[in-house]
Amino acid sequence: MSENDYLPGAQVPDARGYFGAYGGRFIPEALVAAVEQVAEEYEKAKADPAFAAELDALLKDYTGRPSPLTDVHRFSAEAGGARVLLKREDLNHTGSHKINNVLGQALLTRRMGKTRIIAETGAGQHGVATATACALFGFDCTIYMGEVDTERQALNVARMRMLGAEVVAVKSGSRTLKDAINEAFRDWVANVDSTHYLFGTVAGPHPFPMMVRDFHRVIGVEARQQVLDRTGRLPDAVVACVGGGSNAMGIFHEFIPDAGVRLVGCEAAGEGAETPRHAATLTKGDPGVLHGSRTYVLQDEDGQTIESHSISAGLDYPGVGPEHAWLKDTGRAEYRPITDDQAMQALRLLSRTEGIIPAIESAHALAGALELGRELGPEATILVSLSGRGDKDMHTAAEYFGLYDSEGK
Amino acid sequence: MASKLSAALAAAKAENRAALIGYLPAGFPTIRGGIEAVNALVEGGCDIVEIGLPHSDPVLDGPTIQTADDIALRGGVRIKDVLHTVAEVAAAHPGAAVLVMTYWNPVDRYGVARFAADLAAAGGAGCILPDLPVEESEEWRKAAGEHGLDTVFVVAPSSKDARLAEVTAAGSGFVYAAAVMGVTGTRTQVGNLAEDLVARTRATTDLPVCVGLGVSTPAQAAEVAAFADGVIVGSAFVQRILDADGDQAAALAAVRTLAGELAEGVRRR
Numbered sequence: 001m002s003e004n005d006y007l008p009g010a011q012v013p014d015a016r017g018y019f020g021a022y023g024g025r026f027i028p029e030a031l032v033a034a035v036e037q038v039a040e041e042y043e044k045a046k047a048d049p050a051f052a053a054e055l056d057a058l059l060k061d062y063t064g065r066p067s068p069l070t071d072v073h074r075f076s077a078e079a080g081g082a083r084v085l086l087k088r089e090d091l092n093h094t095g096s097h098k099i100n101n102v103l104g105q106a107l108l109t110r111r112m113g114k115t116r117i118i119a120e121t122g123a124g125q126h127g128v129a130t131a132t133a134c135a136l137f138g139f140d141c142t143i144y145m146g147e148v149d150t151e152r153q154a155l156n157v158a159r160m161r162m163l164g165a166e167v168v169a170v171k172s173g174s175r176t177l178k179d180a181i182n183e184a185f186r187d188w189v190a191n192v193d194s195t196h197y198l199f200g201t202v203a204g205p206h207p208f209p210m211m212v213r214d215f216h217r218v219i220g221v222e223a224r225q226q227v228l229d230r231t232g233r234l235p236d237a238v239v240a241c242v243g244g245g246s247n248a249m250g251i252f253h254e255f256i257p258d259a260g261v262r263l264v265g266c267e268a269a270g271e272g273a274e275t276p277r278h279a280a281t282l283t284k285g286d287p288g289v290l291h292g293s294r295t296y297v298l299q300d301e302d303g304q305t306i307e308s309h310s311i312s313a314g315l316d317y318p319g320v321g322p323e324h325a326w327l328k329d330t331g332r333a334e335y336r337p338i339t340d341d342q343a344m345q346a347l348r349l350l351s352r353t354e355g356i357i358p359a360i361e362s363a364h365a366l367a368g369a370l371e372l373g374r375e376l377g378p379e380a381t382i383l384v385s386l387s388g389r390g391d392k393d394m395h396t397a398a399e400y401f402g403l404y405d406s407e408g409k
Numbered sequence: 410m411a412s413k414l415s416a417a418l419a420a421a422k423a424e425n426r427a428a429l430i431g432y433l434p435a436g437f438p439t440i441r442g443g444i445e446a447v448n449a450l451v452e453g454g455c456d457i458v459e460i461g462l463p464h465s466d467p468v469l470d471g472p473t474i475q476t477a478d479d480i481a482l483r484g485g486v487r488i489k490d491v492l493h494t495v496a497e498v499a500a501a502h503p504g505a506a507v508l509v510m511t512y513w514n515p516v517d518r519y520g521v522a523r524f525a526a527d528l529a530a531a532g533g534a535g536c537i538l539p540d541l542p543v544e545e546s547e548e549w550r551k552a553a554g555e556h557g558l559d560t561v562f563v564v565a566p567s568s569k570d571a572r573l574a575e576v577t578a579a580g581s582g583f584v585y586a587a588a589v590m591g592v593t594g595t596r597t598q599v600g601n602l603a604e605d606l607v608a609r610t611r612a613t614t615d616l617p618v619c620v621g622l623g624v625s626t627p628a629q630a631a632e633v634a635a636f637a638d639g640v641i642v643g644s645a646f647v648q649r650i651l652d653a654d655g656d657q658a659a660a661l662a663a664v665r666t667l668a669g670e671l672a673e674g675v676r677r678r
Contacts, residue, residue, distance in 0.1 A: 016544065024545055025542065025545065026513055026540050027540060027542060028468075028469055028540050028542075028565070029542060029562070029563045029564055030563075030565035030567055030568075030587060030591075032567070032572065033572070034567070182466055182467075182468045185469075186471070186591075189591055190590055190591035191590075192590060193590075286518075288517060288518055289514045289540075290466065290514065291466075291468075292540075297514070299518060302515055303516070303517060304465040304515070305514075
């Protein structure tokens with residue numbers, strides 16, 4: 001793998017950060033200079049071989065890339081016999097794909113001469129990855145996390161604090177990821193001279209959707225070659241969960257020119273996309289502006305954001321990255337809702353058929369693969385992004401399945 | 410013809426003083442109570458009022474205005490109620506300029522042309538859109554222009570000089586200079602960033618430059634009035650109403666009194 005594979009010259013977005021009608025930069029004047037600095041520094045870094053070399057070395061020697069591709073035969077039997085291949089981002093250092101972007105932006109932070117990093121986190125995976133990089137680089141670190149999420153992802157709160165980060169439990173609004181982002185923006189406006197906001201998904205103002213995608217693009221670059229080497233052909237479908245959509249953009253991007261490969265994003269349908277309690281933004285939302293970019297948003301007729309719901313803290317978000325909005329409208333990708341129950345059944349199935357406990361987020365993609373495999377049949381090959389491991393979710397899973405009882409369900 | 414907003418600022422200038430601009434969210438503490446409170450601001454001495462459109466995600470607001478927005482939204486305030494508040498205040502006080510301060514998404518969702526038309530019909534003078542940077546504002550400015558509405562842009566201490574020129578060239582009415590880097594809320598000191606920002610802004614425009622963020626006391630108002638064309642106060646009014654804890658008469662008296670003290674402050678420059 002060459003260095004340049006990690007940092008491609010992208011065709012979208014345009015110079016103003018638009019993917020078709022989506023994206024842009026809807027930010028207060030106080031942040032304009034800082035966001036422009038990020039954009040300029042990123043362009044310089046992209047052109048600097050030393051940046052790519054340092055990032056490549058970190059991804060290899062610190063993260064453990066390339067991540068493996070795993071054939072899951074016993075799980076495949078439940079997916080209509082289709083051949084399911086897992087891209088194992090759960091085996092990265094820190095336990096998810098999030099570290100790919102974090103290391104890139106940490107290097108960028110150092111180039112900008114900033115000494116403090118803030119970040120939002122839902123499930124805690126981005127927070128843990130950020131706290132990890134801050135420990136590695138010697139940055140001060142503050143992580144904003146909704147109070148609801150600090151409770152359901154307590155393990156990750158402890159990990160972040162062990163790594164030296166300050167974790168702030170956000171008590172406003174829905175007390176989940178959306179409000180953690182609001183609070184991080186408030187911090188950034190006040191401390192922008194010293195602080196980089198290490199945004200964790202492919203949303204936010206330009207250049208974040210593009211830059212975060214570029215740092216995660218390695219997932220799809222590796223996986224595409226691994227599938228070709230393993231099977232001699234491209235997969236029929238690539239499946240990933242979508243909250244903000246970072247792991248999905250990372251694995252989709254390299255496949256976008258492969259017209260025969262279906263790109264399938266799995267959104268959190270919570271208690272059902274037809275109920276009020278879901279986070280299926282692309283399925284049920286409308287175009288609007290949230291957290292700095294134009295995209296699909298769960299909102300009412302007055303443009304007020306509607307609170308989302310998902311058993312998965314990482315997908316519990318009423319917005320989505322603008323490039324996904326564009327891929328949906330162009331028809332290049334398709335998005336399907338997966339309920340809490342479907343995801344939890346898939347989580348247990350992978351655990352018991354393959355000995356791999358996935359994150360609840362990633363279990364949404366597995367549930368999507370089960371559906372898709374039954375639709376496509378045994379001749380099909382399906383590549384799934386296993387974006388994170390499930391250790392953090394054991395409390396939620398134990399309560400859901402009654403594992404704390406002697407029998408379990 | 411000068412806009413309502415320009416006329417209000419010119420009237421203050423003619424008296425050789427800074428203008429006083431007060432902010433309250435609509436629907437706070439109730440829709441009717443909010444209208445009374447904004448009227449009290451004008452009666453107490455505000456030349457211009459900004460009526461906030463409460464939002465689910467007020468990323469530029471500190472805890473005080475977040476709390477007020479929550480109360481208003483839980484009380485069921487809708488965009489039509491905000492426009493109704495504008496209409497009531499504009500009708501009661503023809504000499505005062507009534508602005509709406511709103512995050513962009515509610516306007517986007519309501520319909521840009523429709524919002525501009527309805528705001529103008531309600532007697533509104535213009536809008537402040539703190540998360541709509543100049544680059545994304547073309548559609549709004551066109552609609553606003555067609556309806557005679559001003560668009561007030563915010564500049565910040567972090568804005569570079571070239572950027573200030575771009576922003577002030579696009580705006581009308583006045584320029585909103587943020588006194589500090591941060592979200593809304595009272596502060597013990599206004600700080601020295603504001604005076605420098607006002608001077609740098611003036612170098613790019615003939616528009617009046619008004620200062621807000623963190624200004625809450627008559628002494629601070631006087632301090633700012635010495636170098637700015639207007640003084641903007643928001644959270645301090647909101648806090649008075651929160652402190653009244655549901656006693657509407659006490660809330661109205663408190664905001665009227667504060668407006669009066671601040672009005673004295675802006676005359677003390």
